[in-house]
Amino acid sequence: MSRLGNLGAKLYRGETSYDFVGHRKLWYGITLAFVVVALLGLGLRGLFMGIEFQGGAVFTTPPKASISEAEARDIAQDTADRDARVQELGNGALRVQVTDLDTEQSGETRAALADALGVPTQDINAELVGPSWGDQMTDKALQGIVVFLALVSVYLAIAFEWRMAVAALVALVHDLVITVGVYAIVGFEVTPGTVVGMLTILGYSLYDTVVVFDKVKEKTRALTKQDRYTYSELANLGINATVVRSVNTSVVALLPVGALLFIGSGLLGGGMLKDIALSLFVGLAAGTFSSIVIATPVVVDLKTREPAVREHDRRILARRARAGTREGEPAGADGTAGEGSPAGAPAGDRAPAAPAGAAGPSGHRARGR
Known part of the structure; x- marks a missing residue:
């Protein structure tokens, strides 16, 4: 098995991981910086709308x-x-x-x-x-995006919960803002092909987000039936179990899109090919980023406001304190969590080595040695 395959297996089993949730403030800061740059580009340069929209x-x-x-x-x-x-x-x-x-x-x-x-x-x-036809195209494009976002929200609220629907919308809006900002910065023309590309990348972004949410839901389903991990720790395990799959899927999709953008458009000229390829390339990269480091951390922030989840986490942290666990226990030399800790657990939330009879993440009691 390749190194990447071994890493993916270890991440899936929770043997090693990165603390995405625990470092969410860092990711929020990076995301905010990207959004600010995109909005500045949009405000200073604006979008060059094609004749289909202006006439x-x-x-x-x-x-x-x-x-x-x-x-x-x-x-x-x-x-x-x-x-x-x-x-x-x-x-x-x-x-x-x-x-x-x-x-x-x-x-x-x-x-x-x-x-x-x-x-x-x-x-x-x-x-x-004519300008009237361009106005109709603009209205139809906006209606298509609004309807898409509304249907996505309803689906996620039914399939998962409203907090995940909100988090998915935050990630999708991030992807749209970044893509539109890149269009403004590089000065590419906005055409119907651009709108098609944007709707397509929203679908890709949603796919990645749903995959992560499904694993997070699986990990946290028995939250109150175990007394070892907090909600944020289990959610982080869910991200790590899917991160390699998300990155691999996105890289495989980005390679042909990059070929269309950098090779195909150069040889065949601009036009519809370039318009679709740029929005797809930027949107796929932004969607992968947002599905991993934005969507689930936002869910954690919303979920931990629930009284039941907050009380559960408080009880676990209090039990650890009574057991003498040092708050903010550092990770091992290889960057992974210490033995018996949920891999990637945020500082202050790391679990001590499970004592005999302590519940594991699935809710089953571990046997004493």
């Missing part, structure tokens, strides 16, 4: 255009008196996009580009989109 015209020149991108941009801007965006496609053709153009302005811009290239006007492909 306008797109002109595509024949392959191997004889003018540069800068020249095509100047021609379009001077003729239409609007900002223009020019992109070179994989076959050497130029894609010139000008927003908020009417039919007359579109014809003039097309003719000016044809004159500069020395080709007939009909050789310049032109697509005109």
